[in-house]
Amino acid sequence: ERDKYENNDVAGVVTGLAWTSVGGDILFIESILSKGKGNLSITGNLGKVMKESATIAMEYIKANASQLGINPDVFDKYNVHIHVPEGATPKDGPSAGITMLTSLVSLFTQKKVKKSLAMTGEITLRGKVLPVGGIKEKILAAKRARIKEILLCADNKKDVEEIKPDYLKGLTFHYVNDMSQVLDLALTNEKVKNAKTL
Amino acid sequence: ERDKYENNDVAGVVTGLAWTSVGGDILFIESILSKGKGNLSITGNLGKVMKESATIAMEYIKANASQLGINPDVFDKYNVHIHVPEGATPKDGPSAGITMLTSLVSLFTQKKVKKSLAMTGEITLRGKVLPVGGIKEKILAAKRARIKEILLCADNKKDVEEIKPDYLKGLTFHYVNDMSQVLDLALTNEKVKNAKTL
Amino acid sequence: ERDKYENNDVAGVVTGLAWTSVGGDILFIESILSKGKGNLSITGNLGKVMKESATIAMEYIKANASQLGINPDVFDKYNVHIHVPEGATPKDGPSAGITMLTSLVSLFTQKKVKKSLAMTGEITLRGKVLPVGGIKEKILAAKRARIKEILLCADNKKDVEEIKPDYLKGLTFHYVNDMSQVLDLALTNEKVKNAKTL
Amino acid sequence: ERDKYENNDVAGVVTGLAWTSVGGDILFIESILSKGKGNLSITGNLGKVMKESATIAMEYIKANASQLGINPDVFDKYNVHIHVPEGATPKDGPSAGITMLTSLVSLFTQKKVKKSLAMTGEITLRGKVLPVGGIKEKILAAKRARIKEILLCADNKKDVEEIKPDYLKGLTFHYVNDMSQVLDLALTNEKVKNAKTL
Amino acid sequence: ERDKYENNDVAGVVTGLAWTSVGGDILFIESILSKGKGNLSITGNLGKVMKESATIAMEYIKANASQLGINPDVFDKYNVHIHVPEGATPKDGPSAGITMLTSLVSLFTQKKVKKSLAMTGEITLRGKVLPVGGIKEKILAAKRARIKEILLCADNKKDVEEIKPDYLKGLTFHYVNDMSQVLDLALTNEKVKNAKTL
Amino acid sequence: ERDKYENNDVAGVVTGLAWTSVGGDILFIESILSKGKGNLSITGNLGKVMKESATIAMEYIKANASQLGINPDVFDKYNVHIHVPEGATPKDGPSAGITMLTSLVSLFTQKKVKKSLAMTGEITLRGKVLPVGGIKEKILAAKRARIKEILLCADNKKDVEEIKPDYLKGLTFHYVNDMSQVLDLALTNEKVKNAKTL
Ligand SMILES: [Ca+2]
Ligand SMILES: [Ca+2]
Ligand SMILES: [Ca+2]
Numbered sequence A, B, C, D, E, F: 001e002r003d004k005y006e007n008n009d010v011a012g013v014v015t016g017l018a019w020t021s022v023g024g025d026i027l028f029i030e031s032i033l034s035k036g037k038g039n040l041s042i043t044g045n046l047g048k049v050m051k052e053s054a055t056i057a058m059e060y061i062k063a064n065a066s067q068l069g070i071n072p073d074v075f076d077k078y079n080v081h082i083h084v085p086e087g088a089t090p091k092d093g094p095s096a097g098i099t100m101l102t103s104l105v106s107l108f109t110q111k112k113v114k115k116s117l118a119m120t121g122e123i124t125l126r127g128k129v130l131p132v133g134g135i136k137e138k139i140l141a142a143k144r145a146r147i148k149e150i151l152l153c154a155d156n157k158k159d160v161e162e163i164k165p166d167y168l169k170g171l172t173f174h175y176v177n178d179m180s181q182v183l184d185l186a187l188t189n190e191k192v193k194n195a196k197t198l
């Protein structure tokens, strides 16, 4: 079985919940920095809407850098590359938005992501998190992958409440309205090992 | 129910009325600034004509900066990102024009948008507002979303007058001919909290 | 009824005659200047050939700047945006050429366009105006829109002569061979109010 | 009747012979210079192969500037725009190559093109002219347009010899193998009136 | 028979295992450096996902340059070109990822690749190798091509164990989880003859 | 009959063997230099794979400039244009690779190409020549065009041996494995007349 939660040792790697042509699944959002001039590149066989999520996350972070504790000079001195394995599977939709946001803030702050956590939700420029579809399938996939905590939009609570309680055993749910709540819940205050000095 | 009017605390967020494949709906135009070189990026699963509305609004504002009380240096020092949630819904057409114009002027002046207001109308470079379609469906959607005031092109008055008066209870209509009237009606003179100094 | 001739108070706004999927119609060519580096952007749901007309008009003006009384430095210091409302209607073909030419020369000279005038005709780089199709439908549309004078290629005279004289009452026709005749007839020597100093 | 030979007063305007969806026809290749940085733009509803002809002509001229008596500095200081009216007709194929070459050399040298001459032929980088198709239809169109002299590839002589001699009355044919012969035959040593100083 | 393992004399040439429209096959990933400004070009009739693999490999190397013993200045001073013969065969999918990674690290370090080795596996930004499909067909192709050692993702071990042992005679398998293991196994510590000084 | 071998007076012109929709044929690869900044442009109605061959040839030459006796400064100071007449015929496939390589090396060294020689073969970045298809049809076309010597990949020898010996009379074959052998056989040590000083 290939899709299991992995450790949180590396900055910029966050676990998302997706609904692809093969049903519910977990996916990883990975991002890295290299010396450069501020370019953003995106790979992973992504459709237009999912690529837009990466742009929205990046622009949101640039516009709110000081509140997020990020030195804005970093944006001009590094290139960012976001990848979503597995390349053979086409992926689309806005639901990876909060996962991408968390990945990029972890990258720019070099903070560890919370352990055994997965998330799904659309992001907006006004800082609000929007609900997404496929909640039941995504949660079952999360369980199979040994996820312990799940972060969702508050408006998705009703979707969780429709699921047979037995299926939810061992899972803790966090419901959020705002992107700042996502970051509070998902990022620890601990730096990753060998954190880069940006 | 996910589509409700939201507060007006953030600059650059304006409520529009749209007619998508699922009928009348409200939508939010969101825009933000980040340090940059004057690039305009646009997301939200938009078609060609709706993207053109963003370009027209931006160019109109640049050409009329002094009348609008905007320091033109701002255009070279910041990037603008416009997003229209929800990413999963394809959107197109010229009717978000006045909403995008209002969003960008709010962004560049950091002025609060009027409360509980929604709008729909096409913009032109000569400053005139043009009528749009789907008025009945848009107005019913506005009511469901607890909008109180609606801003329309004067040429759309006849479409409103064809709607059963009962449906219009609790709604105030503003009819405009020119883009300057849109901005007079839609923007307050109050700055948003934590207004950016541009 | 939405398509009526409008006043000529603004530089860069010229009335054209078009033949779209809904028949003969008038349309407005609008153009504006903003501080920039000489970029040309074009909106209005235009097809490839109509966009080419804008490029041809612009290049013709640049190549003949001194004869047209335009300081060529202007081309490097401003961006030009050309828009053709209404965005919901796809438009194509070369017949807006002389309208675009007149719009841009009005813009760069800040000269008023002649009142109640509409036009249709293809432009060339050698300065000659070419005839276009749909003359009858265009003329009837012009009349409905309260146009008083119509500017056409001399080779379109035969198309006008085939129309029942009754339909032409109240219309004056100007036939031209060259683009310089278009500008002589269409532009006044008066500057628009609040003319920009370029 | 709209397609007639026109005078040769303007540099950069050359008469070609084309075979479009409506049969044999003459066409004009027009080119102009404006102050710039060496960009080449092409309009006229052209297909990929015909656009390539413009590129080939331009690159050939740049590579052979000194033999052609052209100061190479000109290529960096001006933009070139090539247009082929009439915009409503799609055009493609390599047969306008020698016409484009002649147009550009006339433009860069400001030399008058020979009177009442039309031409058709493909160009190569090695300086050789290649034969093209549709010779009979093109020649009949040339006659209708009052062309007096026709310039063709020597390999097209056999196609002319198959045409009934009566049809060829009043036409003089020039057969060439090389692009230098095209320019010798098509360009006069006289500058156009109001020649630009480049 | 054209597809045989070749020697390892040249830096940047690595043998991969592919599954194309004609079945299992070996392929070569070739990469070279030329003086430049850091551009990456990719040829070989590759689909979108396979091109993305090249981007991911390149970005991974840039982000981890110091651990890989590569002077990051190299990335700005050279262009990299990656080619995958044979151009007539369309190729796609993520399975050439580790082969591209090895090719580029060999190129930037000028280290010899291990002899008679082939590999297949997807790469990620977090440094993990992912399993790929078509293992049986790829292994048989490797044997036909006289490959001696095969490098695979540990998660592909089960696919190897399903193959009749007779078919595997003469082949040694290396199973890896991480990209660093790929590089340890695939690259020797010996420089190629005539190694470039970067 | 239009397709005959031509003389070898001009640098950068090399005869290839192609297999297009009309059967076996010879083709010419032409390349020229003009003052510039190192751009590569390609024309001739070429498909993606044939354009890639041009890129591969160019990158190979840049990476091996010193072995080829080419001053690398040349790459930054000139633009290269490669054209493959005849523009009306779509062409694709990797088999022009060695012809393009020879054309570009002739161009950069201004060396004469061997007389009456034609060639076909795919190139790689590792310097190896790969076999191609359509050998019989290509050879018959070469004979019709009065070619005397043919340069092929050694792996294509078997294809030649299947052809009736009578058809091969008057033809000399050169079989190669490496791109350096191509250049040794195809280029003379004599400069072309009026060789450019690069
Ligand atoms: Ca999966
Ligand atoms: Ca997700
Ligand atoms: Ca909605």
Ligand SMILES: [Ca+2]
Pocket: B016, B017, B018, B019, B095, B096, B097, B099, B119, B120, B121
């Ligand atoms: Ca709207």
Ligand SMILES: [Ca+2]
Pocket: C003, C025, C026, C086
């Ligand atoms: Ca209309």
Ligand SMILES: [Ca+2]
Pocket: C016, C017, C018, C019, C095, C096, C097, C099, C119, C120, C121
């Ligand atoms: Ca028109």
Ligand SMILES: [Ca+2]
Pocket: D003, D025, D026, D086
């Ligand atoms: Ca015609």
Ligand SMILES: [Ca+2]
Pocket: D016, D017, D018, D019, D095, D096, D097, D099, D119, D120, D121
């Ligand atoms: Ca022609």
Ligand SMILES: [Ca+2]
Pocket: E003, E025, E026, E086
């Ligand atoms: Ca193969």
Ligand SMILES: [Ca+2]
Pocket: E016, E017, E018, E019, E095, E096, E097, E099, E119, E120, E121
């Ligand atoms: Ca592979």
Ligand SMILES: [Ca+2]
Pocket: F003, F025, F026, F086
């Ligand atoms: Ca041929």
Ligand SMILES: [Ca+2]
Pocket: F016, F017, F018, F019, F095, F096, F097, F099, F119, F120, F121
């Ligand atoms: Ca060939």
